[in-house]
Amino acid sequence: MDETIPAVRAEGLVKTFGELRAVDRVDLEVRRGQVFGVLGPNGAGKTTMLKILATLLTIDEGRAEVFGHDVRREPHVVRQLLGVTGQYASVDENLTATENLMLFARLQAVDRQTARRTAATLLEQFDLSQAANKPISAFSGGMRRRLDLAASLITRPPLIFLDEPTTGLDPRTRGQMWETIRELVANGCTVLLTTQYLDEADQLADRIAVIDHGRKVAEGTSDELKSSIGRSTLTLNLVERSEIPSAAEVAHRLVGEPPTLTPEARRLTVPLQRSDQAVDVLVTLRDHGIAIESVNVQKPSLDEVFLALTGHDTHEDDAGGRAGDGADSTTDSTSHLEIVR
Amino acid sequence: MTALTTALRDPSATLPRRVSPRATVSQTLTLAWRATMKMRRNFEQMFDVTIQPLLFTAMFAGIFGGAISGSVSDYLPIIIPGLVGQTVMTACVATGVQLREDMDKGVFDRFKVLPIARIAPLAGPMVADMLRYLIAGTLTFLTGMVIGYRPGGGVFGVVAAILFGVFAGWSLAWIFTWFGTIGRTAQGVQATSLMIMFPLTFISNAFVPTETMPSWLRAFAEVNPVSHVISALRDLANDGQVTADLGWAVLGLAVIIAIFAPLSVRSFNRKM
Structure with a gap:
C-alpha cells in the first residue's frame, strides 16, 4: 500500500x-x-x-x-x-x-x-x-x-x-x-x-x-x-488619561491605522502589522515623554477565531451569545474581543 | 518513562476482512473467562445457584412432601429432578438480565470497536453461565441426598441428569437472552422474564402430578418443554434410563433454540 x-x-x-x-x-x-x-x-x-x-x-x-x-x-x-x-x-x-x-x-x-x-x-x-x-x-x-x-x-x-x-x-x-x-x-x-x-x-x-x-x-x-481572522495587538495602559489622544496619534502614525481607545481604563489597543512594530511604538512614546503603566502584546487566541467563525463561543450552543458585540468594552476581559470586529 | 518495545501495527499489511470461526471460538472463550471473573468477584450474583437450591430443596420437599406423596421421602424422587429444572430456569433468567446490565456498561462500547466477532460478547456469557447451571444442578442433587434422596439411576444417572440439565438451561436461556437484547432496562427484562419463567416452571410436572390440574392447564403442562425436560431428568436420575421424554425434551429445546437464537443474535447485532 x-x-x-x-x-x-x-x-x-x-x-x-x-x-x-x-x-x-x-x-x-x-x-x-x-x-x-x-x-x-x-x-x-x-x-x-x-x-x-x-x-x-x-x-x-x-x-x-x-x-x-x-x-x-x-x-x-x-x-x-x-x-x-x-x-x-x-x-x-x-x-x-x-x-x-x-x-x-x-x-x-x-x-x-x-x-x-x-x-x-x-x-x-x-x-x-x-x-x-x-x-x-x-x-x-x-x-x-x-x-x-x-x-x-x-x-x-x-x-x-x-x-x-x-x-x-x-x-x-x-x-x-x-x-x-x-x-x-x-x-x-x-x-x-x-x-x-x-x-x-x-x-x-x-x-x-x-x-x-x-x-x-x-x-x-x-x-x-x-492569522485568517486577525493580527497581533499591542495593548497599552497609560499613567495619565489626558495623554491618550497624543499617544493615539503617535501610534496611528507608526502603524498606519488608528488604535482602539478605552479612555476609562486609560488604554489604547494598537493593531500591529508585525510584532516588532510594538518596539517602535514604545520607543516613540517614550521620546514623547508619555508614561506607560503596562504593556501587553497578544496574538489573537483561538477563542477569537472560534467566535469570528461561528458567531458564538465554544461553550454556547446557539448563535445567540455574541459575547463581544457590545461597544461598552470597558473591562479587561472583553477588550481583547474588539480585535475580532 | 519506558517506551513500548513492540512496533505499531502496520497499516499496509494485508488484514483479514472477517473473523474466522476459530477466532470466534477463542474470543467467545475469552469473554466467558471474563464472565467467570465477574461471578467470582460478585458472589451475591451466585446466590440463585448456590443458596437458593439449598433453601428451596429443603423447603419444597418439606412443604409439599406429605400432601402430595404422603411422605417427604416418597416425594424426593419427584421433587429433586423438578427442582433441578426450576433452579436452572431461575438461573436462565439471570443470564438475560445480566446481559442487559452488561450492555449498558462502558466496556461494551469497547467491545463494539474491537475487531472481534459481533456474536462473541453474547456467546461468552452464555457459555460461562453453563457453569452456573452446573452448580445449581449439582447442589440440588446433593441437598436432596443429604435429606434422604437415593437416586436409583446411580452415579451415571445423576451425572447424565446434571449434564442434561445444563444443556436444557443453555437452551432455555435463549428465551431470556432475547428479552435481554430487546429490553430497555435490566428491571424491565427481569419483570418480563419472571412473567414467562413462572408459568413455564409451575404449569409443568415439576412439583405436582398434572392429573389434578384443570384440563386447559393440563393441556399446557403436557406440551410444555419444561415438563418433558423434568420427566427426562427423573428417568435419568431415578431409573438411569433414556426414555422417549428425553427425545421430546431435546426436540422442544431444539425448537426453542431455533426460534430464539436467531432472534437474539439479530437484535443483539443491531446493538453491537
Whole structure:
C-alpha cells in the first residue's frame, strides 16, 4: 500500500437523526503521523463524526476510508487499525487494570506473553503500576481515563481516536494526558482528537477543523486559523488619561491605522502589522515623554477565531451569545474581543 | 518513562476482512473467562445457584412432601429432578438480565470497536453461565441426598441428569437472552422474564402430578418443554434410563433454540 494514502479520508459525510443533520457534508483528510483536532462546541457533531469513522454508526451519505479501507465495506479491517478512547471510560469494572488489558489483548489474539509484557509497559508508562492489581472500582476518574487509553493501545494500532480526552480532568491530569498524546505521535501514531477546549487544540493539533452545527466551518493549522481572522495587538495602559489622544496619534502614525481607545481604563489597543512594530511604538512614546503603566502584546487566541467563525463561543450552543458585540468594552476581559470586529 | 518495545501495527499489511470461526471460538472463550471473573468477584450474583437450591430443596420437599406423596421421602424422587429444572430456569433468567446490565456498561462500547466477532460478547456469557447451571444442578442433587434422596439411576444417572440439565438451561436461556437484547432496562427484562419463567416452571410436572390440574392447564403442562425436560431428568436420575421424554425434551429445546437464537443474535447485532 502507498505511504501517501492518508490515515483518514472522508468525503461528504452525512449523518441525520430524524430532523437533525448531526454531521453535514463533512470532508476530512488526516495525514499519517498527524495530530488532527476537531474543535467544536457541545452538540456540534464531533462525537457522531468520530463514531462514524470508528464503524459505530452507519454512514447516511458520503464515504470514509481508514488507511484506504472503506469504513462501510471493510469494518473489520478498519477496527484492526484503530484504537478508540471515548468520553467515558470503557473498561470492565469487575476486573483489575492488568486483567482489563489482558482481556482486550487476548480478544485480539495477542499471545499471552506479549500481552503481559505490553500490559506491564503500558501501566508503567501511564503511571498505573501501583494500581495494576486493584479493581477499577477503586480508580479515580483520571486513572480510569489513562487505563482506557492504555486499553486502546494494547494492540499498538497506528491510528488513535480520542473523543474529548481531557474533558472533566483536573489540570494536572490534563497535562499528563497531553504529554501522553505527544508521546504517541512521537512513536509514529496518527491521532484524531475532538475537543471543545481551544487551548487543547492549540497545544496538540497540527491541523484543526472547526465544526459547528455538523458543518466544517474552517480548517487549517492553528497559526493559519489565527492569522485568517486577525493580527497581533499591542495593548497599552497609560499613567495619565489626558495623554491618550497624543499617544493615539503617535501610534496611528507608526502603524498606519488608528488604535482602539478605552479612555476609562486609560488604554489604547494598537493593531500591529508585525510584532516588532510594538518596539517602535514604545520607543516613540517614550521620546514623547508619555508614561506607560503596562504593556501587553497578544496574538489573537483561538477563542477569537472560534467566535469570528461561528458567531458564538465554544461553550454556547446557539448563535445567540455574541459575547463581544457590545461597544461598552470597558473591562479587561472583553477588550481583547474588539480585535475580532 | 519506558517506551513500548513492540512496533505499531502496520497499516499496509494485508488484514483479514472477517473473523474466522476459530477466532470466534477463542474470543467467545475469552469473554466467558471474563464472565467467570465477574461471578467470582460478585458472589451475591451466585446466590440463585448456590443458596437458593439449598433453601428451596429443603423447603419444597418439606412443604409439599406429605400432601402430595404422603411422605417427604416418597416425594424426593419427584421433587429433586423438578427442582433441578426450576433452579436452572431461575438461573436462565439471570443470564438475560445480566446481559442487559452488561450492555449498558462502558466496556461494551469497547467491545463494539474491537475487531472481534459481533456474536462473541453474547456467546461468552452464555457459555460461562453453563457453569452456573452446573452448580445449581449439582447442589440440588446433593441437598436432596443429604435429606434422604437415593437416586436409583446411580452415579451415571445423576451425572447424565446434571449434564442434561445444563444443556436444557443453555437452551432455555435463549428465551431470556432475547428479552435481554430487546429490553430497555435490566428491571424491565427481569419483570418480563419472571412473567414467562413462572408459568413455564409451575404449569409443568415439576412439583405436582398434572392429573389434578384443570384440563386447559393440563393441556399446557403436557406440551410444555419444561415438563418433558423434568420427566427426562427423573428417568435419568431415578431409573438411569433414556426414555422417549428425553427425545421430546431435546426436540422442544431444539425448537426453542431455533426460534430464539436467531432472534437474539439479530437484535443483539443491531446493538453491537
